[in-house]
Amino acid sequence: MGIEQSGQRVNPPATDEVDALLAAWRRERPDLDTSPMTVLSRVTRLARLLDLARRSSFTENDLDMGEFDVLTALRRAGAPYQLSAGTLGASTMVTSGTMTHRIDRLAVRGLVTRLKDPNDGRGVIVQLTDVGQRRVDEALTSLLQAERHLLSHISPPQQHQLAHLLRELLLPLEGDLPD
Secondary structure, eight states: OOEEETTEEEOOOOOOHHHHHHHHHHHHOTTSOOHHHHHHHHHHHHHHHHHHHHHHHHHHTTOOHHHHHHHHHHHHTOTTTEEEHHHHHHHHTOOHHHHHHHHHHHHHTTSEEEEEOTTOTTOEEEEEOHHHHHHHHHHHHHHHHHHHHHHTTSOHHHHHHHHHHHHHHHGGGGGGSOO
16 A cells, blocks of 8 residues: 655555565664665675576586686687686686686586696696687676576666665775685
8 A cells, every 4th residue: 555645655665585684683683773784685685696597507508607717717818718727716716726627627528728838838828619618608698698687677777876886885895805
Protein backbone atom coordinates (compact mmCIF):
# COMPACT_ATOMS: atom_id res chain seq x y z
CA MET A 1 0.00 0.00 0.00
CA GLY A 2 1.36 3.40 -0.96
CA ILE A 3 1.94 6.39 1.29
CA GLU A 4 0.44 9.84 0.57
CA GLN A 5 3.14 12.45 0.09
CA SER A 6 2.37 15.94 -1.29
CA GLY A 7 -0.85 14.63 -2.77
CA GLN A 8 0.92 11.79 -4.61
CA ARG A 9 1.02 8.13 -3.73
CA VAL A 10 4.58 6.90 -3.10
CA ASN A 11 5.27 3.19 -2.85
CA PRO A 12 7.49 2.09 0.02
CA PRO A 13 10.98 1.03 -1.06
CA ALA A 14 11.53 -2.63 -1.81
CA THR A 15 13.34 -4.60 0.85
CA ASP A 16 16.01 -7.25 0.52
CA GLU A 17 17.74 -9.81 2.73
CA VAL A 18 20.07 -7.15 4.12
CA ASP A 19 17.10 -5.11 5.29
CA ALA A 20 15.85 -8.17 7.21
CA LEU A 21 19.30 -8.72 8.71
CA LEU A 22 19.54 -5.08 9.79
CA ALA A 23 16.05 -5.13 11.30
CA ALA A 24 17.06 -8.16 13.37
CA TRP A 25 20.21 -6.39 14.59
CA ARG A 26 18.25 -3.23 15.43
CA ARG A 27 15.90 -5.38 17.49
CA GLU A 28 18.65 -7.38 19.21
CA ARG A 29 21.34 -4.69 19.52
CA PRO A 30 19.75 -1.23 19.27
CA ASP A 31 22.91 0.16 20.85
CA LEU A 32 24.99 -0.60 17.73
CA ASP A 33 25.32 1.56 14.64
CA THR A 34 24.84 -1.03 11.89
CA SER A 35 24.98 1.53 9.05
CA PRO A 36 28.20 0.06 7.52
CA MET A 37 26.24 -3.14 6.92
CA THR A 38 23.77 -1.30 4.68
CA VAL A 39 26.54 -1.04 2.08
CA LEU A 40 29.06 -3.75 2.84
CA SER A 41 26.62 -6.62 3.39
CA ARG A 42 25.18 -5.84 -0.04
CA VAL A 43 28.68 -5.74 -1.52
CA THR A 44 29.32 -9.16 0.03
CA ARG A 45 26.11 -10.59 -1.40
CA LEU A 46 26.90 -9.09 -4.80
CA ALA A 47 30.42 -10.57 -4.63
CA ARG A 48 28.89 -14.01 -4.06
CA LEU A 49 26.61 -13.59 -7.07
CA LEU A 50 29.54 -12.39 -9.17
CA ASP A 51 31.64 -15.34 -8.03
CA LEU A 52 28.87 -17.74 -9.09
CA ALA A 53 28.52 -16.00 -12.46
CA ARG A 54 32.29 -16.17 -13.02
CA ARG A 55 32.52 -19.82 -12.09
CA SER A 56 29.65 -20.60 -14.45
CA SER A 57 31.23 -18.65 -17.33
CA PHE A 58 34.59 -20.33 -16.80
CA THR A 59 33.06 -23.82 -16.47
CA GLU A 60 31.18 -23.29 -19.75
CA ASN A 61 34.57 -22.69 -21.34
CA ASP A 62 36.39 -25.53 -19.54
CA LEU A 63 38.52 -23.20 -17.42
CA ASP A 64 38.96 -22.55 -13.73
CA MET A 65 39.52 -19.12 -12.19
CA GLY A 66 43.30 -19.49 -12.01
CA GLU A 67 43.55 -20.57 -15.64
CA PHE A 68 41.32 -17.68 -16.69
CA ASP A 69 43.60 -15.27 -14.79
CA VAL A 70 46.67 -16.55 -16.67
CA LEU A 71 44.99 -16.50 -20.07
CA THR A 72 43.54 -13.01 -19.58
CA ALA A 73 46.91 -11.66 -18.44
CA LEU A 74 48.45 -12.99 -21.64
CA ARG A 75 45.58 -11.71 -23.78
CA ARG A 76 45.78 -8.22 -22.26
CA ALA A 77 49.52 -8.12 -22.95
CA GLY A 78 48.70 -7.73 -26.65
CA ALA A 79 50.34 -9.43 -29.62
CA PRO A 80 52.33 -11.64 -29.51
CA TYR A 81 50.46 -12.48 -26.26
CA GLN A 82 53.43 -13.51 -24.20
CA LEU A 83 54.84 -12.77 -20.76
CA SER A 84 57.56 -14.22 -18.57
CA ALA A 85 56.42 -16.76 -16.01
CA GLY A 86 57.59 -14.35 -13.29
CA THR A 87 55.54 -11.49 -14.68
CA LEU A 88 52.50 -13.77 -14.89
CA GLY A 89 52.96 -14.81 -11.27
CA ALA A 90 53.26 -11.20 -10.14
CA SER A 91 50.27 -10.02 -12.16
CA THR A 92 48.04 -12.83 -10.89
CA MET A 93 49.46 -12.64 -7.34
CA VAL A 94 50.42 -16.31 -7.00
CA THR A 95 53.63 -18.09 -6.04
CA SER A 96 56.03 -19.38 -8.68
CA GLY A 97 55.04 -22.95 -7.80
CA THR A 98 51.35 -22.23 -8.32
CA MET A 99 52.11 -20.45 -11.58
CA THR A 100 54.22 -23.38 -12.81
CA HIS A 101 51.33 -25.74 -12.06
CA ARG A 102 48.85 -23.52 -13.93
CA ILE A 103 51.15 -23.18 -16.92
CA ASP A 104 51.68 -26.96 -16.98
CA ARG A 105 47.91 -27.59 -17.09
CA LEU A 106 47.35 -24.96 -19.77
CA ALA A 107 50.26 -26.23 -21.89
CA VAL A 108 49.00 -29.84 -21.78
CA ARG A 109 45.65 -28.58 -23.08
CA GLY A 110 47.31 -26.59 -25.88
CA LEU A 111 46.20 -23.19 -24.56
CA VAL A 112 49.74 -21.86 -23.98
CA THR A 113 53.24 -22.75 -25.09
CA ARG A 114 56.54 -22.28 -23.29
CA LEU A 115 59.42 -20.52 -25.01
CA LYS A 116 62.96 -19.97 -23.83
CA ASP A 117 63.52 -16.43 -22.63
CA PRO A 118 66.15 -14.94 -24.97
CA ASN A 119 67.24 -12.54 -22.21
CA ASP A 120 67.50 -15.14 -19.46
CA GLY A 121 68.84 -18.62 -20.16
CA ARG A 122 66.90 -20.06 -17.23
CA GLY A 123 63.74 -18.05 -17.82
CA VAL A 124 60.54 -19.08 -19.55
CA ILE A 125 58.25 -17.02 -21.71
CA VAL A 126 54.63 -18.17 -21.83
CA GLN A 127 52.72 -17.52 -25.03
CA LEU A 128 49.01 -17.77 -25.67
CA THR A 129 48.18 -20.18 -28.52
CA ASP A 130 45.46 -19.51 -31.08
CA VAL A 131 43.29 -22.10 -29.29
CA GLY A 132 43.99 -20.37 -25.97
CA GLN A 133 43.09 -16.99 -27.43
CA ARG A 134 39.77 -18.30 -28.74
CA ARG A 135 39.03 -19.97 -25.39
CA VAL A 136 39.78 -16.87 -23.31
CA ASP A 137 37.86 -14.62 -25.71
CA GLU A 138 34.81 -16.92 -25.43
CA ALA A 139 35.09 -17.05 -21.62
CA LEU A 140 35.41 -13.27 -21.42
CA THR A 141 32.39 -12.77 -23.68
CA SER A 142 30.37 -15.15 -21.51
CA LEU A 143 31.54 -13.42 -18.32
CA LEU A 144 30.67 -9.95 -19.62
CA GLN A 145 27.20 -11.16 -20.58
CA ALA A 146 26.69 -12.48 -17.03
CA GLU A 147 28.03 -9.24 -15.54
CA ARG A 148 25.72 -7.17 -17.74
CA HIS A 149 22.82 -9.26 -16.43
CA LEU A 150 23.88 -8.57 -12.82
CA LEU A 151 23.85 -4.84 -13.55
CA SER A 152 20.73 -4.82 -15.74
CA HIS A 153 18.46 -3.63 -12.94
CA ILE A 154 20.13 -0.23 -12.75
CA SER A 155 20.49 2.32 -15.53
CA PRO A 156 23.80 3.11 -17.28
CA PRO A 157 24.07 6.45 -15.44
CA GLN A 158 23.50 4.65 -12.13
CA GLN A 159 26.15 2.08 -13.10
CA HIS A 160 28.56 4.93 -13.82
CA GLN A 161 27.78 6.55 -10.48
CA LEU A 162 28.17 3.24 -8.63
CA ALA A 163 31.51 2.60 -10.35
CA HIS A 164 32.69 6.07 -9.30
CA LEU A 165 31.60 5.57 -5.69
CA LEU A 166 33.24 2.14 -5.48
CA ARG A 167 36.47 3.59 -6.92
CA GLU A 168 36.38 6.33 -4.27
CA LEU A 169 35.91 3.69 -1.59
CA LEU A 170 38.65 1.39 -2.91
CA LEU A 171 41.42 3.86 -3.77
CA PRO A 172 42.56 4.53 -0.20
CA LEU A 173 42.20 0.84 0.68
CA GLU A 174 44.10 -0.72 -2.24
CA GLY A 175 47.34 -0.79 -0.26
CA ASP A 176 45.65 -3.02 2.32
CA LEU A 177 45.22 -5.86 -0.20
CA PRO A 178 47.65 -8.76 0.30
CA ASP A 179 50.24 -9.31 -2.42
